[in-house]
Amino acid sequence: MAASISGVFSESLQNAILQCKVLIVGAGGIGCEILKNLVMTGFNDIEIIDLDTIDVSNLNRQFLFHKQHVGKSKAAVAKETALTFNPDVKIVHYHDSITSSDYGLSFFKKFTLVMNALDNRAARNHVNRMCLAADVPLIESGTAGYEGQVELIKKGLSQCYECTPKAAQKTFPGCTIRNTPSEPIHCIVWAKHLFNQLFGEDDPDQDVSPDTADPEAADTAAEGALQNESNDKGNVDRVSTRGWAENCDYDAEKLFTKLFHDDIKYLLSMDNLWKKRRPPTPLDWSYLPDGVAGCSKDTMESGLKDQQQWSIAKCGSVFKEAVANLSKALKTCQETSPGDHLVWDKDDQNAMDFVAACANIRAHIFGIPQKTRFDIKSMAGNIIPAIATTNAIIAGVVVLHAFRILEHNLKACRSVYLRLKMNHRNQLLVPEKFVNPPNPKCYVCAPTPQAVLAADTTKMTIKELDETVLKARLNMIAPDVMIDGKGIVVISSEEGETEGNNEKTLEQVGIRDGTVLKVDDFHQNYSLTVTVLQREQPSVKDESPDFLIVADDEDLKPKEDITISEKPSTSNGKVEKVEDDDDIDIVETEISPSTSEADVPKKRKTESPTNNTINKKRKVETNNQHDDDVCIIEDDREVEKVALSVLPAIEEKILTPRKYKSLPDDDCSIVYDGNEDQSTASSPKRSKQLAK
Ligand SMILES: Nc1ncnc2c1ncn2[C@@H]1O[C@H](COP(=O)(O)OP(=O)(O)OP(=O)(O)O)[C@@H](O)[C@H]1O
Ligand SMILES: [Zn+2]
Known part of the structure; x- marks a missing residue:
């Protein structure tokens, strides 16, 4: 096959293609296209890894897979089909997660280059860190609908995947979900929480009952009556929703009456909430309306x-049937393993019917437009349609980037964005002006990664530090934490060593204001210095985050107005600096490649790590953490925040004057130290340090 590219590619590129060894991570939409491209252009030493098996829904675009392959390993079948195009290629496949400890530094070092074709942030973060540690070029790619992007990640030369903060998960305040929904999505989130309360994993942060701690409801007439029943978290301490449902044997009418009549009446008694809003209307199970506002019978019944x-009325009957089926399924699964629960899945008919019916009933109660089951599925499942053509275009650009890398022309590997519409230069594929230099304050690829944690050391427990800060916020997999200067290990990634600390507060183990922590994740060959700052925990009624990750205490003070250019939305959490943009220019900073080489012995773990989900206290997530192919920043302020942290080199004189407003509090945010000297980008290698 390589012969067929003679006359197209230079001889040196042909040789480089023949000699290189490539890893494709992910054999889904983009991965299948990349594999086909590589095999057809003469690459002959390829490894591919994917943890998943083939689903029917993959077949429309993952063309290496056919009906008879459903249920089989994606990586194995991708290899099998690709070999039919060119049987001489050496392809090794792994049916496994790339985050497994089996794929350590020496595994990554084998490759000339790595290509990511993933669909989630956790895996992308991990491969990013591994490729930085192994100093192997990584081509990162993603698509979302008609949009897509490709970027090179090369240590010391370009930004890494974590150089810029990613768009925050869209969250809604708990009281909006529980008390005052105003959009269909609020009702859908509430319905998904209700599913978990009744059939799924019980999560106190997903309470669906009226929230009497809602600050807006304060001084309400009925307060006395309500507060007698409520605890300090605003949850009404009656029987739990699950317990209540079990007691009434999941009787649909009783459940309906509690959720859509009694609880609504309860909400109505919180007068303050309805002074400026349309009050909700409790529903009576025996008299459910059989029309939809604004819809004739014909419109209601037209279409698929x-x-x-x-x-x-139809929602009521769907609710009844779904409750009966789901409660039966719950009983069955608990018979085999007591305490087990159902998991919400958009593709499970009963689970989806339940959420669609409940969301629409609640929408009706609050005067919010109803949605079809189809729309609710797409919103609840956070579905962005995957488009085969987009994947094919992006995979093509990935392979073009690979050619540039093999030609040692890395500077030509500028990030490329596939846009929905042509720009004024008739470009659909828009390249950046140059390879984005690394962010010298990046907490991953900076020579000595640093961060400051502002948290209440008297309240935050070691377990929260481990799971919420280090794993969920800083994307670590198996961190070890040592108090610098004292040599005390407070968190160990080895089982059985520090579990006794879990429930202790930071203060109780000796972490106070000013304490410096050395954090190492040997699994990722990653070290980070974290300085702790005491910050009082916000009160329950305060919407601000429980902790912040910042660079220094200056960052905690309100920001002054800063002039910043107006920029369009971005992909992958970055400010887009595209060629067609004439009102902004970037001053390229020459950053010498770091000499750092992570050569510390790796501590091996026996089990694949799992991803931990953030335990948000007051906010409710709507986005699926896993869908993260292209991050579009929708909020202008978010763009400004990104711009502030990643564009230190923008010359002030060329910026369009604009006021910079103070940012809303995120649950946690990374702010880089504005005082840190950029020259640190070329300072000596970051030191790897054993935490014990
Ligand atoms: N940690 C991981 N290790 C290996 N492969 C992974 C990992 N995480 C995700 N993947 C794989 O990356 C691929 C991404 O492909 P794609 O975006 O087309 O998603 P998909 O799961 O095939 O499609 P959909 O999400 O639409 O059903 C998937 O095949 C998925 O199994
Ligand atoms: Zn970085």
Whole structure:
């Protein structure tokens, strides 16, 4: 096959293609296309890894897979089909997660280059860190609908995947979900929480009952009556929703009456909430309306079944049937393993019916437009359609980047964005002006990565530090934490060593204001110095985050107005600096490649790590953490925040004057130290330090 590219590629590129060894991470939409491209252009030493098996829904675009392959390993079948195009290629496949400790530094060092074709942030973060540690070029790619992007990640030369903060998960205040929904999505989130309360994993942060701690409801007339029943978290301490449902044997009418009548009446008694809002209308199970506001019977029943508008009466019958089926399924699964629960899945008919019916009933109660089951599925499942053509275009650009890398022309590997519409230069594929230099304050690829944690050391427990800060916020997999200067290990990634600390507060183990922590994740060959700052925990009624990750205490003070250019939305959490943009220019900073080489012995773990989910206290997540192919920053302020942290080199004189407003509090945010000298980018290698 390589012969067929003679005359197209230079001889040196042909040789480089023949000699290189490539890793493809992910054999989904983009991965299949990349594999086909590589095999067809003469690459003959390829490894591919994917943890998943083939699903029917993959077949429309993952063309290496066919009906008979459903249920089989994606990596194995991708290899098998690709070999039919060119049987001489050496392809090794792994049916496994790339985050497994089996794929350590020496595994990554084998490759000339790595290509990511993933669909989630956790895996991308991990491969990013591994490729930085192994100093192997990584081509990162992603698509979302008609949009896509490709970027090179090369240590010392370009930004890494974590150089810029990613768009925050869209969250809604708990009281909006529980008390005052105003959009369909609020009702959908509430319905998904209700599913978990009744059939799924019980999560106190997903309470669906009226929130009496809602600051807006304060001084309400009915307060006395309500507060007698409520605890300090605003949850009404009656029987739990699950317990109540079990007691009434999941009787649909009783459940409906509690959720859509009694609880609504309860909400109505919180007068303050309805002074400026339309009050909700409790529903009576025996008199459910059989029309939909603004819809004739014909419109309700036209179109595909999934796209029909349900009346509230129909929602009631769907609710009844779904509750019966789900409670039966729950009983069955608990018979085999007591304490087990159901997991919400958009593709499970009963689970989806339940959420669609409940969301629409609640929407009706609050005067919010109803949605079809189809729309609710797409919102609840956070579905962005995957488009085969987008994947194919992006995979093509990935392989073009690979050619540039093999030609040692890395500076030509500028990030490329595939756009929905042509720009004024008739470009659909828009390249950046140059390879984005690394952010010298990046907490991952800076020579000595540093961060400051502002938290209440008297309240935050070691377990929270481990799970919420280090794993969920800083994307570590198996961190070890040592108090610098004292040599005390407070968190060990080895089982059985520091579990006794879990429930202790930071203060109780000797972490106070000013304490410096040395954090190492040997699994990722990653070290970080974290300085702790005491910050009082916000009160329950305060919406601000429990902790912040910042660079220094200056960052905790309110920001002054800063002039910043107005920029369009971005991909992958970055400010887009594209060629067609004439009102902004970037001053390229020459950053010498770091000499750092992570050569510390790796501590091996026996089990694949799992991803931990952030335990948000007051906010409710709507986005699926896993869908993270292209991050579009929708909020202008978020763009400004990114711009502030990543564009230190923008010359002030060329910026369009604009006021910089103070940012809303995120649950946690990374702010880089504005005082840190950029020259640190070329300072000596970051030191790896054993935490014990
Ligand atoms: N940690 C991981 N290790 C290896 N492969 C992974 C890992 N995480 C995700 N993947 C794989 O990356 C691929 C991404 O492909 P794609 O975005 O097309 O998703 P998909 O799961 O095939 O499609 P959809 O999400 O639409 O059903 C998937 O095949 C997925 O299994
Ligand atoms: Zn970085």
